[in-house]
Amino acid sequence: MIKRLTLVLALLALVAAPFAEPFQKSGTADAASPHFSDIQPSQEAAVNRLVDEDVLAGYEDGTFRPDKNVSRAEAVTMIGRITGFSGYTSPDFSDVSDSDYFVQMVAGAVHDEITRGYEDNTFRPHRDVTRGEMATFLTRAFTFTNRDGEANFWDIYPGKLHATGTEVITTAGIANGYPDGSFRPDQSITRYEMVLFLDRVLHPEERVSNDGSPEVEGMTGETRVVTASSGLNVRPGPNTDGSPIDRIASGTEVDVLETVNGGWALILHNGEFAYVSNSYLRSPGGSLAGKTIVVDPGHGGHDPGASAYGVVEKNVVLNTGNYLAPMLEAQGAHVIQTRSTDRFISLSGRTNMANNAGADAFISIHANAAGSSAAHGTETYWSSNYSAAESRELAEKINSELVRELNTRDRGAKQANFHVTRESRMPSVLVELGFVTNYSEAQQLNSASTQRRAAEAITRGTVDFFN
Numbered sequence: 001m002i003k004r005l006t007l008v009l010a011l012l013a014l015v016a017a018p019f020a021e022p023f024q025k026s027g028t029a030d031a032a033s034p035h036f037s038d039i040q041p042s043q044e045a046a047v048n049r050l051v052d053e054d055v056l057a058g059y060e061d062g063t064f065r066p067d068k069n070v071s072r073a074e075a076v077t078m079i080g081r082i083t084g085f086s087g088y089t090s091p092d093f094s095d096v097s098d099s100d101y102f103v104q105m106v107a108g109a110v111h112d113e114i115t116r117g118y119e120d121n122t123f124r125p126h127r128d129v130t131r132g133e134m135a136t137f138l139t140r141a142f143t144f145t146n147r148d149g150e151a152n153f154w155d156i157y158p159g160k161l162h163a164t165g166t167e168v169i170t171t172a173g174i175a176n177g178y179p180d181g182s183f184r185p186d187q188s189i190t191r192y193e194m195v196l197f198l199d200r201v202l203h204p205e206e207r208v209s210n211d212g213s214p215e216v217e218g219m220t221g222e223t224r225v226v227t228a229s230s231g232l233n234v235r236p237g238p239n240t241d242g243s244p245i246d247r248i249a250s251g252t253e254v255d256v257l258e259t260v261n262g263g264w265a266l267i268l269h270n271g272e273f274a275y276v277s278n279s280y281l282r283s284p285g286g287s288l289a290g291k292t293i294v295v296d297p298g299h300g301g302h303d304p305g306a307s308a309y310g311v312v313e314k315n316v317v318l319n320t321g322n323y324l325a326p327m328l329e330a331q332g333a334h335v336i337q338t339r340s341t342d343r344f345i346s347l348s349g350r351t352n353m354a355n356n357a358g359a360d361a362f363i364s365i366h367a368n369a370a371g372s373s374a375a376h377g378t379e380t381y382w383s384s385n386y387s388a389a390e391s392r393e394l395a396e397k398i399n400s401e402l403v404r405e406l407n408t409r410d411r412g413a414k415q416a417n418f419h420v421t422r423e424s425r426m427p428s429v430l431v432e433l434g435f436v437t438n439y440s441e442a443q444q445l446n447s448a449s450t451q452r453r454a455a456e457a458i459t460r461g462t463v464d465f466f467n
């Protein structure tokens with residue numbers, strides 16, 4: 001009997017190797033030295049231990065692929081390599097055949113009652129295994145002792161699938177969930193998470209306390225700035241239940257570890273995990289949240305604007321405006337486009353749109369023309385009629401960003417008496433991206449890449465102005 005089992009396992013090793021990936025056995029290698037090019041230093045010890053113990057292997061290209069998901073067939077194979085299985089019951093799953101490389105491992109898992117497959121008589125070997133399923137598999141494959149009291153995860157509750165398995169492996173120190181207090185039972189398990197679980201199964205000294213520390217190393221926060229003018233409530237959970245535990249002042253920077261439950265940001269507050277509403281946070285690089293900005297591509301319809309060398313101003317500026325609008329929106333602005341298609345709008349129609357909306361900025365986009373084909377460069381106009389100082393500042397910031405981005409001659413920010421800047425009551429500018437009457441600038445202005453980069457430059461200048 002023992003001989004027979006050994007033979008089966010030897011065959012299994014041969015059969016199973018090509019599926020999972022060829023073994024990168026270290027043999028005499030020092031377990032502390034990294035075997036793989038794509039794992040973090042903090043991941044090396046556990047990964048190398050399990051590879052040295054033949055539980056799983058790396059890939060032929062020298063990678064380990066720690067973030068790759070694990071299939072159900074791979075999961076039972078890894079477990080089988082540890083337990084050896086006590087016998088094999090040929091499965092009659094409709095989606096597992098005798099020629100499948102994993103058939104023996106599935107047979108072992110069925111014999112040892114680690115899995116029964118699905119009610120429709122399938123095993124779904126190629127489906128990703130979830131963290132919850134893995135918890136159940138491990139609970140059936142190994143015997144654990146509770147060393148840590150009880151597990152409390154907000155996404156695990158009585159009756160939830162895999163709740164028992166999750167509780168067992170957590171209190172045994174095999175898993176410890178995520179810092180936001182979740183276990184994420186329905187999330188696919190990664191190869192590195194699998195390594196952590198199995199390493200703790202095999203090596204009791206590696207087991208962890210269920211103290212809410214991160215399951216996966218390297219979770220770092222992203223800095224955000226509080227925008228709520230009266231301060232932002234800090235709450236113990238990702239919901240509005242109960243009373244806030246504190247309030248953070250507007251302008252305070254917080255580190256957001258992650259966003260959960262549709263719009264709650266997990267932060268560390270006085271050393272404790274806490275939540276704030278994500279709606280009142282902006283990126284520190286500056287944002288246009290709460291700002292209404294009018295994007296005004298000049299001309300349109302029967303008015304082509306300037307044209308030369310086959311390049312027509314109304315098209316260049318329309319395309320640039322259509323790139324600009326979503327970029328400003330991505331910074332949180334409410335954007336009004338005077339036109340997003342090739343149609344004519346009167347000058348007063350444009351300024352009325354901006355004034356009626358109570359806009360915070362007005363940006364008119366044009367391309368220049370001159371009698372001499374030698375004239376070239378970028379200039380931006382402002383008017384002293386309304387918001388003079390702010391209009392000038394906005395013009396200077398946008399013009400310098402455009403010159404830098406497009407590498408054009410800096411013709412400066414200038415005062416002028418154009419209708420759209422004169423009659424708009426908010427900070428307003430009129431940019432002349434370049435000259436269609438200059439051959440090389442005309443070619444440049446006609447390219448989608450230049451139009452997109454011009455929009456990026458205008459966005460940067462605008463963000464700079466408001467922040």
Ligand SMILES: [Zn+2]
Pocket residue numbers: 298299305306313366367
């Ligand atoms: Zn024009």
